Amino acid sequence: MSQPTCLDTHAPTAARIEGFALIAQVRDWARALGFSQIGVAGVDLRAAEPGLLAWLEQGFHGTMGYMALHGLKRARPAELVPGTVSVITARMDYLPRDLGAGWQAIEWARLQDPQQATVSLYARGRDYHKVLRARLQQLADRMAEAVGPFGHRVFTDSAPVLEVELASRSGLGWRGKHTVALRRDAGSMFFLGEIYIDVALPESAPASAHCGSCSACIDVCPTRAIVAPYRLDARRCISYLTIEHDGPIPPELRPLIGNRIYGCDDCQLVCPWNKYAQRASLPDFDEREGLGDATLLALWAWSEEEFLRHTEGSAIRRIGY
Ligand code: SF4
Numbered sequence: 001m002s003q004p005t006c007l008d009t010h011a012p013t014a015a016r017i018e019g020f021a022l023i024a025q026v027r028d029w030a031r032a033l034g035f036s037q038i039g040v041a042g043v044d045l046r047a048a049e050p051g052l053l054a055w056l057e058q059g060f061h062g063t064m065g066y067m068a069l070h071g072l073k074r075a076r077p078a079e080l081v082p083g084t085v086s087v088i089t090a091r092m093d094y095l096p097r098d099l100g101a102g103w104q105a106i107e108w109a110r111l112q113d114p115q116q117a118t119v120s121l122y123a124r125g126r127d128y129h130k131v132l133r134a135r136l137q138q139l140a141d142r143m144a145e146a147v148g149p150f151g152h153r154v155f156t157d158s159a160p161v162l163e164v165e166l167a168s169r170s171g172l173g174w175r176g177k178h179t180v181a182l183r184r185d186a187g188s189m190f191f192l193g194e195i196y197i198d199v200a201l202p203e204s205a206p207a208s209a210h211c212g213s214c215s216a217c218i219d220v221c222p223t224r225a226i227v228a229p230y231r232l233d234a235r236r237c238i239s240y241l242t243i244e245h246d247g248p249i250p251p252e253l254r255p256l257i258g259n260r261i262y263g264c265d266d267c268q269l270v271c272p273w274n275k276y277a278q279r280a281s282l283p284d285f286d287e288r289e290g291l292g293d294a295t296l297l298a299l300w301a302w303s304e305e306e307f308l309r310h311t312e313g314s315a316i317r318r319i320g321y
């Protein structure tokens with residue numbers, strides 16, 4: 001990594017003003033790239049360490065050994081990427097552009113239909129990892145044109161990064177009781193990404209929480225995976241079981257999965273704030289190849305060649321035939 005520039009949040013005047021000016025520009029560039037919002041977080045996440053350690057000690061990460069592997073580096077950006085002094089956080093709304101009003105009712109109805117196959121809304125379009133990573137890199141390149149070369153690394157949905165913690169610290173959304181980030185004007189249907197940088201930028205104000213006394217996500221979870229507010233046992237979560245889990249699904253959880261074949265949206269569908277969820281500005285997340293309305297039998301009949309063809313460029317391909 002190159003050396004940090006002169007922007008230092010503790011320097012009170014010129015450098016700080018320069019930092020605010022830069023972040024205002026970065027905001028404009030990010031919006032042009034399809035991001036819905038960006039923020040800036042610091043790298044002192046010590047307050048999150050006890051919760052992270054307790055979650056790992058309870059084995060809630062299941063077979064996601066890489067979660068434990070990164071240990072406290074997840075809460076220490078400067079150890080993960082030496083030289084990091086700030087994190088640019090970004091979110092991107094992902095609901096398909098042509099999704100009509102009443103989309104939640106349509107999704108609930110699909111879940112009740114034993115003929116239908118339910119794929120999580122976020123996975124019906126292009127692989128978001130590719131979309132976000134490429135655009136975060138473009139954003140970093142644009143910054144480098146403005147301030148000169150600087151050290152950075154982009155992440156999206158990356159195991160070593162405490163994404164929701166960074167998002168809430170930088171004002172992108174609060175951590176809901178289902179553990180996903182959400183906001184009052186956009187619900188939770190958005191992706192998160194980060195750029196770790198060795199340039200100090202002024203931190204954004206943190207997001208305030210608005211779950212209140214609601215517990216709808218906890219109550220609706222088919223497998224009781226949200227074991228307490230803000231605490232997810234991934235081993236019981238259908239998103240984990242259908243995407244990340246290595247090995248057979250425990251027999252007692254199988255009937256509870258219903259027709260959810262890739263991910264699960266229930267705790268987000270039920271969330272009252274998702275009536276404000278936003279459509280994507282990019283075409284990338286529009287539904288492809290009928291993944292929004294496929295039947296279980298049609299998918300069951302796919303050969304490996306058909307699977308590869310239909311899932312080209314999709315996150316679903318990552319889990320294999
Ligand atoms: S994604 Fe589904 S299974 Fe996982 S916590 Fe939410 S409702 Fe429960």
Ligand code: SF4
Nearest residue numbers: 176177211214217271
């Ligand atoms: S369903 Fe209720 S408790 Fe859960 S995240 Fe939404 S507002 Fe918070």
